[in-house]
Amino acid sequence: ARLEFQDGNNPLKYPPPILCLGDQKLQTENLQLVVPRKNPDGTLTIPQGIKITDISKLTSNHSGAGNSVISLGEKIHVVFPASKGPPKLKGTPQCIVTFDRRTGRLTKPILLGMGMGDGDAPDSHNIPAISADNKGYLHVILSAHNQPFQYTHSLKPNSTTDGWTVPKNIGYVKKGKNVLYQYSYVALICDKKNTLHLVGRLRDENARATLTYMRKKEGQGWEKPRSLVVPFHTGYSGYYHRLNIDRKGRLFLSYSYIGNYLSLEAIAAYRSKWPREKVPPWKKQSQYQKGDFLHYYTKPHDPAMLMSDDGGDTWRLALTDDFTSALLQPNSEK
Template sequence: MILLGVAACVLGGQALAAVLPTAVRGGRAILLQPEPGPLTIRILKRDLNIYDGPDELTAQLFDPQRRPIGTLALPDDGSAGKTGLAKEPQSGEIKVQCEMPGVYRLAIVCSGDLIFGVDTTCKRIVAEGDILLNDGGLSGDVVFQPPPGAFTITAQALHVPGIQNLPLLDAKGAVVHTFDLAKAAEDKVFQAPAGDRDGLWRFRVAKMDVKLLVQGAPLWTTDAAAYFAADRTKWMLLPHCETRYLPPGGSAEMVYTLRNRTGKTARFALGVRPEAESHTLQGVGLPVQKAVVASSRPGAGIQCQVTEPGPSVELKKDEARIVRVLVRAARDAQVGGTLRGFLSASAVDDPDATQSAGIEVRVGESPVARPLATPIVLQRYRHENALFGYAPDYVANEVYFDLRNRPFIRERTESAYRTTAITFLDGGRWVERPFVPALEKALPGYRGIYFGGGFLGAKIAFDGDSAAYTLLSAITPDKRRRTVLLYTPDDGQTYTVHELPGESFDIEQFTGHNALKHPPPVLAYRRTANRPERFASVNDLLLFMPTKDGGKLTLGEPVLVSKQCLGSCQHSGAPASTATRDGQTHIVWGEVTDEKVDGVPTYVATYDHASRKVGEKVFLAHAPPINDVHNVPGICLDSEGYLHVVAGAHGQPFKYTRSLKPNDAYSGWTKPVEV
């Protein structure tokens, strides 16, 4: 049996600092926090050869700005059949020069029919995900940070060689629990009580043929000295990189968001600098690559300066702050060249919370000024900004227009949760009108917004007076989600807050031929039961028809539309659930069902404003797959008033149908066709 610890060997002339044993099974991300200077990573692979087919491994190293800086490919060992564990490991190295402080990400992609390990000159290394080890001939510790409060651990001897008594030790070395792994493939569960969480816990693994699931602990390693809290840098500094096209001597402001994820109030030091020199990237079996970076020759690079908030800033727990960086290209910068620098942030009293984001300037005119070659290919970390320097002066979110044709956009950042204001174009400039003070006043203990960036929708609707409406899911001290309708009659100078039932919602936005004189219809989805399917629940579908009196908004009583509604799904395309014309509001929805049908049953019904009643529902089509909230429908009106519906708007193919008469859901529909 081999006992694992910090090895005393050498990689590429550098002393080996940390090890993950060659026992790890399954692809995953390995996170490193190297010191400035050369970094060597050696990856070892042994094919298990349990199954037929090749066992290949690819490793790609990303720097903190998510730029690929090294790649390694290890092929199959030559035994593609069921020949058992390879006698000797294959190995290869990635060598890079690290200049940018922060977390480097090593993405391992491989088949499940091999095990791998990592040797590195970096002192700090952790793995993400569940702990799956598959070599009973190795032993050693597995170290993790226990989460606050009570949590569950599930342990299993993966195969017969993993049968053992497995101790769990706390930070003081006391045995918290011993797992009796007396049988292979049998889960043993332990509920760790709440208590002291100061320091790392460890499993003392005699035979590394185990599967360990630690609830709330996403990171692990095999040596306490190598552990660092890499999760403190997740979403800490966003975006990962900002790109601009500038002429020689031109300048631009780049905007980043800094978040305090240390779990307490912390002061962060901020700094910017150009990259000093190009560096060579090496991967076994692959050609040497070179990164184009800012030259250190005077006058040939870029100047960078943090203009807001300054060289340091104190943030409360989970607080976010905008960081603005002024970037200027040198007057003699060569057109066609690429200049790079980076912004770094580090918690003064917490070295784990250190991260960087890229600054990239392409000298010359953006390609968007010319016809673009198609198709436009978006890749991992290579989106519109990275490809084209796309950086509009407005918020990159859904755009809605009021009756004066002014664009309105709900503010958001890279975070899926954060939204704080309505923005709109007024006299050629963008104006931001915050609504958080209104939420804080109306909701005691207000703690933030749940998926406010757009996952639950970011629609802005208008009435005939150009008063604006938007829906949010607010979080309260008891961690409940409370749906609220925000109403502003004066372009966001004042807001009123109106609470709705349920946790999902929709509001009628302008879709072309449904301009409203009155407040827009609002739908609330109130969950009444769960379903066994992953993306299904049973909901009451409630229609609200708000009214205004002297500028004051009243929601009124809800009208029940359905008790079997599947729910709302706004995160892909934000389909319209209602369409209103001449005193008729037409509503579409999908329902849950236990019948053996080929998709979500999709219905339409009409609310008559005069009688204040909803008519009978009319079946339109089935949208596969069944009982999946992604397959909700969408509706709109054309210029003549005909109703158009797509069923299963999220998927492909979806079903399309049209009403036979204008503004009439009850006189028949065309036969649904697949689109």
């Protein structure tokens, strides 16, 4: 399941909506929206789910995990990747619907665009994320798997049915003769100043999968991407990252690192550090994994948290004082 979490401009007037996902083991693709109601005595009523679609590829266990659902007033907006789209279109269809709490009506899915991946077929890595600014405009990043992210926004506030801008690729980086654009895993936040903050994984010019930050201030274009975390090796890296914002507008980025396609020396160091883990080589080695560099059953380790208290200008490791200082200030907003 996925729950709506606090963004910069969704006040969560009601209990957060819940997206109930299909069973991955049974390969079901149904997606339901559950809208809890708070009772006068403080208890919750959990009603039956509202069917969104039978062709969802939304999952709950990928890196990024930006909001798939966001509430503004009485409307609940849901974005999801679909397993089927228009004929002859390649990639992953990324769609949006709206549920109205007052009327109980659900709009038909609207196709926002096609997110590209390593192949042409729909890919569950391509999970879009939605946010909203303080004017009610909806902002969506169409996700990708080692391809460009795309950005679109609604033409009218708090509406998915009155049109959207044409999705545009973002985040291109020129390095000599090379152009870098291989992004995956969207984490998205819009702060109270209507600045969009985006974190994803980007392969750099040295084939390292970096954790990268982009920003778009209101009325301006997307700024040049900046690498926040650079791994020690080339090949596969994942971060299981999450981006959040507190009531003071401070950004917090958590991640747990996992590395793969490791050399014999690197996997020996891994086994030495975590001797209780069983880390055999993956049985289905690909054509890209030859010689001493193999894919192993490694796990994410060493969780860390970065933070920015200046709107993304600078980032550093979060400290205990960043969480406790507000508790010592009785008049501060917590």
